[in-house]
Each structure stands twice: as C-alpha cells, then as structure tokens.
Amino acid sequence: MKNKFWIIMAVLMFFTTQANALPITALLVDNPNIMVGDQFSVEVRVDNDVMGEELLAFGFDLQGVDPLLNYIGANIGPAFLDTSFGVNNVAGLAFPGVTDTDILFATLVFDALDVGVAQIAVEGIFDGFFSGMFYEFSGFDIAAQTSVTINQRPPAVPEPAGLFIAGLILFMCIRKRPFN
DSSP states (O other): OHHHHHHHHHHHHHHHOOOOOOOEEEEEESOSOEETTOEEEEEEEEEOOOOSSOEEEEEEEEESOOTTEEEEEEEEOTTSEEOOOSSSEEEEEEEEEEOOSEEEEEEEEEEEOSSEEEEEEEEEOOOSSSSEEEESSOEEOEEEEEEEEEEOOOOOOOOHHHHHHHHHHHHHHHHTSOOO
C-alpha cells in the first residue's frame, strides 16, 4: 500500500511541477566611471525570456528623473518600431514578434549634472493597453531600477609643452636683466 502511494505521488509531482520562468527586466549602465558633464546611456533589457511566446510589444515610463541627471531621450531597440508617447514614455512594437531570450527594449540617454548617487527607475505595470510586456497570450510587468555614481572631474593638469613654454618665458625674463 505504501509503495502505491509513493508511486502515485511521484507521478503527480512529475506532472505538476512544470513552471515557466518569468522574464526579468534589467538596467545596464554603459560606463561605471561617470563624471560631471558626461553623457552616458542605460540599456533596458529583458533577460530570461523563455515564455515560448513571441514578444509583440512593450511599454514603460521613466520614473521621476533624478535632479542629478538630465534625461535626453531613448533609442528603441532594433527589433522594435518606436511607438513612444509623452516625455518619459518609452514603447515599442514588433511584427513579427521577438523570440530571443535576451532582448534590448531601449537605450536611455542622460547627462550627468552634479556629483552624487542618482537613481534611475522604469516601470510598466501590465494594463492590457500601453504598459508592460505584451506576448501572444500573456503579459507581464516591467520594473527595474539602478543607481549611478557621478564623480567630480579631476582638475586639469598642465601639459608638458605648456610647462616648457612657461619655463622658457621665465628664463628669458631672468636673462634680460642687465649685467653689471
């Protein structure tokens, strides 16, 4: 009797434990060494896209731009047609759908304005219309955040040629004194 029970449990476990991994949205900064005045970009990617369905569209909003940053705009990934609307909205449409497991949604471009740690966040709560990830038969939220450290640009160091010219001028000034 016990053996039958364990056999039935094993068969049930085999058929009921199949699960699909959810797609994960990530923000990837192109350059970790950001200085005040630099322009840098952040890729918005979806990874682990193993849904077995075609990704047809996506949409998300850039959440409140940090005061240390100036948001320039977004470049939509090559697999999508740009359907963005509004200042902080980023959206794309793909036909035929995308079936890759690592997909570039967009590249966000920023200017670094001041020293500090700036937060960058995107959010697209799946609503069936304009936000989230739209697959053939299902939909998922887009939510990701990252922080970037903006450093002060180091002071300019005089070039060797400039130092040589300054030394030559100083030498000429000293040399012009009359001899007694």
